[in-house]
Amino acid sequence: MAGAARWRSASLFLAVVLTEAAWTSESAADEEAEPIRLEYTADAACPSRDEMVDRIASYTTRWTLASENWRRKFVVRVDRRGAVFSGRLEITSSRHASVRRTIEGDSCSDVATGLAIAVALAIDPYASPVAHEEPPAGEPSESADAPTPAPPQTAVAPPASPPEAPKTAQEVPPRTESRPRASPPVPLRPPALSVAFGARGGANGAVSGVLADVGVFVELAWTPPFEHIHWLSPSIRLGGKHSFTRTAEVGPSDVLINWKAGFVEACPGHVALGPRLRVSTCLAAHAGILSAHVRDAPGVEATRRSWFDYGAVAHARWLAHPRFFVEVVGGAVIPLVRDRIRVEPDELASVAPPVGWSLGVGGGWRL
Known part of the structure; x- marks a missing residue:
C-alpha cells in the first residue's frame, strides 16, 4: 500500500511539475521559511484541512502558517462534479498577479495530493517528489489488488519548437525573376x-x-x-x-x-x-x-x-x-x-x- 501511495504521489508530482515549471518562488533564494496563509475548502469526502497541511509539509518544510504579515496567500478548493473531483489553486501575492491552476481526478485524495504538490513547488522549486512520510492514518486504506486510480489530468503546454537552423547556400532556393502579371480580364455583367x-x-x-x-x-x-x-x-x-x-x-x-x-x-x-x-x-x-x-x-x-x-x-x-x-x-x-x-x-x-x-x-x- 505504501508503494502504491508513493507511486501515485510521484505521478502527481510529475504532472504538476509540467504546469508549475513557470512559477517563480519568492522564497527560493531565502533560507528561512516563508510565511504563508492557507485557505482550504473541500467536499466532505476529501481530506481535512489538517491533513492537507500535513501533505504539504511532507514535500517541503520551507514554510510556516501565518495569520498576518504573510508573504503569499494560497487558496485551495476542491469541488465534486458528479463522479469527478475538481481542485483549484489560486496564489495571491502583493508583488505579482494572481496565479490559478486546476486539477481534476476521480479520487478526491489524489486531487488533494496534486494540489499539495503544487503548493509545495510554488514555495520550494526543489521540493522532494516523494512524501517524507505516509499519508495520515485517517485516510482509508486500499487493497493491494485494487486498481490504481488514474492520476489527475492537467493541461500540458506543448514544448516550444526549436529555432530553425540557418540555411546554407546550397539549401537556399535560387531566386527567380518576377514577371509582370497579365491584367485580369474585365469582369462581365449579365446583360439585362x-x-x-x-x-x-x-x-x-x-x-x-x-x-x-x-x-x-x-x-x-x-x-x-x-x-x-x-x-x-x-x-x-x-x-x-x-x-x-x-x-x-x-x-x-x-x-x-x-x-x-x-x-x-x-x-x-x-x-x-x-x-x-x-x-x-x-x-x-x-x-x-x-x-x-x-x-x-x-x-x-x-x-x-x-x-x-x-x-x-x-x-x-x-x-x-x-x-x-x-x-x-x-x-x-x-x-x-x-x-x-x-x-x-x-x-x-x-x-x-x-x-x-x-x-x-x-x-x-x-x-
Whole structure:
C-alpha cells in the first residue's frame, strides 16, 4: 500500500511539475521559511484541512502558517462534479498577479495530493517528489489488488519548437525573376434587357422641302455589360414615321407630297450629364416611299419613288420618372436615292438635297 501511495504521489508530482515549471518562488533564494496563509475548502469526502497541511509539509518544510504579515496567500478548493473531483489553486501575492491552476481526478485524495504538490513547488522549486512520510492514518486504506486510480489530468503546454537552423547556400532556393502579371480580364455583367415604347413628332428637311412627321417606336436597351465601362450601354430603336401632307405649287397645279418610312437607330451608349439627363449619339437609317400627286386632276396617277437614307442623330433624354422619359432628337441625313419627282406636264415637284437635317421631340415609357 505504501508503494502504491508513493507511486501515485510521484505521478502527481510529475504532472504538476509540467504546469508549475513557470512559477517563480519568492522564497527560493531565502533560507528561512516563508510565511504563508492557507485557505482550504473541500467536499466532505476529501481530506481535512489538517491533513492537507500535513501533505504539504511532507514535500517541503520551507514554510510556516501565518495569520498576518504573510508573504503569499494560497487558496485551495476542491469541488465534486458528479463522479469527478475538481481542485483549484489560486496564489495571491502583493508583488505579482494572481496565479490559478486546476486539477481534476476521480479520487478526491489524489486531487488533494496534486494540489499539495503544487503548493509545495510554488514555495520550494526543489521540493522532494516523494512524501517524507505516509499519508495520515485517517485516510482509508486500499487493497493491494485494487486498481490504481488514474492520476489527475492537467493541461500540458506543448514544448516550444526549436529555432530553425540557418540555411546554407546550397539549401537556399535560387531566386527567380518576377514577371509582370497579365491584367485580369474585365469582369462581365449579365446583360439585362429593358423595353420601352414611345412616340415622336418632328420635322424633316432631307426629303422634300420641310415635312412634318409623327412616329412611334419600340426601344430595346441593355445595361452596361462591362463593370468599368459605364457609358457602354447599347440600345436600338425600331419604328415608323408618316409625314403630314405638304402642298407644293407646281405651275398652275397644287402637288400633294407625302412620305412614310420605317427607321432604325442604333446607339452604342450614353453619357450621363446628371442624375436625370443623358446624351447619346446613334446611327440612323430610313427606308420608305415618297409619293406626289396633282390635286384636282382626275385620271392622273400619283408618282411614287423608293426612299433610303442614313445619318447620325443625337438624343438628349431627361428622366422625369424612373420609367417615363422626354427627349429631344436632332441629326444629319444623307439621302441614298435622290430621284426627282415630276408631274404633268413635266414639271419638277420634288427633289432631295445632298444633305438634310431632322429634328424631333418625343417621350416614352419604360416597362
